[in-house]
Amino acid sequence: MWDWFINMVTSIQLSDVLDMCIVAFLIYKMVGLVRDTRAGQLVKGVLAVLLLYWIAELFGFGMLRAVLAFILPYGAMVLLVLFQPELRKAMEQLGRSSISTISNIQLFGPGSEAKEQERQKTQQLIDAICESCAAFSKDKTGALIVLERETKLGDIISTGTIINSDPSPELIGNIFFHNAPLHDGALVVRENRLHSAGCFLPLSQNYEISRMLGTRHRAALGVSEVSDAVVVVVSEETGAITVALNGQLNMRLTPAKLKELLQRELIHETEEKKEHNVSKILKRVKK
Numbered sequence: 001m002w003d004w005f006i007n008m009v010t011s012i013q014l015s016d017v018l019d020m021c022i023v024a025f026l027i028y029k030m031v032g033l034v035r036d037t038r039a040g041q042l043v044k045g046v047l048a049v050l051l052l053y054w055i056a057e058l059f060g061f062g063m064l065r066a067v068l069a070f071i072l073p074y075g076a077m078v079l080l081v082l083f084q085p086e087l088r089k090a091m092e093q094l095g096r097s098s099i100s101t102i103s104n105i106q107l108f109g110p111g112s113e114a115k116e117q118e119r120q121k122t123q124q125l126i127d128a129i130c131e132s133c134a135a136f137s138k139d140k141t142g143a144l145i146v147l148e149r150e151t152k153l154g155d156i157i158s159t160g161t162i163i164n165s166d167p168s169p170e171l172i173g174n175i176f177f178h179n180a181p182l183h184d185g186a187l188v189v190r191e192n193r194l195h196s197a198g199c200f201l202p203l204s205q206n207y208e209i210s211r212m213l214g215t216r217h218r219a220a221l222g223v224s225e226v227s228d229a230v231v232v233v234v235s236e237e238t239g240a241i242t243v244a245l246n247g248q249l250n251m252r253l254t255p256a257k258l259k260e261l262l263q264r265e266l267i268h269e270t271e272e273k274k275e276h277n278v279s280k281i282l283k284r285v286k287k
Helices: 002-010 014-034 038-059 062-082 084-095 112-139 169-175 215-225 255-286
Strands: 143-147 161-165 186-190 193-199 230-234 241-245 248-253
Touching: 038 062, 112 143, 112 169, 112 230, 112 255, 143 215, 161 169, 169 193, 215 230, 215 241, 215 248, 230 255, 241 255, 248 255
Parallel strands: 143 186
Antiparallel strands: 143 230, 161 193, 186 193, 230 241, 241 248
8 A cells, every 4th residue: 555655656747736736726716616606505406416326326226316317417508507607707707817918918018107197087087986976975866887997898888878978077967867868877987988878787696685785786796796897886775885896895985985995996906917917028028
């Protein structure tokens, strides 16, 4: 037994180690994907069926084994249908990874003057949104604002009306005025401009959301689950300001806290990510 173990260890090559690391990483990601979601319960159901089949084989339950043997060949197709939302989420997360963003990296980036202009435009957008949300919160006016980032939301934008305007509190206020034609939908912001209004968003499939939250919050959470967008919500019932980000709700924010969060996500984190990506490319070029 000891000789077998020594032979096995000494026969391991670098490719075997890499193979095991990749498989372990994939398993870790899969566990993280299904944990605390509906997929976790589905996995338990699949394991229960496999255990039942093993018991049928062990004790010779012919009828049960025949039924399970008829069902299991179609298991792959059934799993694709059952896990469709989770698989889509995984693929979208993979598409947003640093590997896929290499094609969008400008090697030397824009000049300092262009960076400062872009930063000022982003700050103007943040100021307009925060001023509008403060007024909405006071008047209990419902609002739903989606700030597009790396994940493009063209399919959502196409459901609304293109306005393509510079941001201003007055225009945002007019869009969400309760008698306005576009007030029920979402406002999508693209490249620091109010791009499309009256858009329809996918509702979250998370059944653990509090029933106290309405359709706006479910829509905000839904689009944040399938993209990297920052979504700002103002409740029509309570006037509370909420931000949906990466499938999580940051609730009961003050206008000051909202501004701090938007600056962190849209200015500081974006700049850090760009600098990190450019530095990695430069290191590879030097090598």
